[in-house]
Amino acid sequence: MRVLGLEVRVSNAGAQGLYRTLGFRLVGLRRGYYKAPTEDALLMAMRLD
Numbered sequence: 827m828r829v830l831g832l833e834v835r836v837s838n839a840g841a842q843g844l845y846r847t848l849g850f851r852l853v854g855l856r857r858g859y860y861k862a863p864t865e866d867a868l869l870m871a872m873r874l875d
Contacts, residue, residue, distance in 0.1 A: 828874040833867040835860055845870050 833856065834841050850870040859867035 829871050830874055831869060831871040833859060833869055836866045836868055842868065842870075848872070 830850075831853070832845065832850065834845065850872045852868055853871045854869035856867040856869060858864050
């Protein structure tokens with residue numbers, strides 16, 4: 827099984843929605859991942875079958 831993953835800012839609702847329509851699902855959280863400003867990242871992944 828192959829998996830494609832990405833990180834997206836918690837505040838970036840537009841990108842999160844786009845990624846969901848493409849088949850990505852929420853799989854985790856990275857606290858303080860982004861800097862200037864500091865913000866958490868949502869981890870999203872999609873299976874490539």
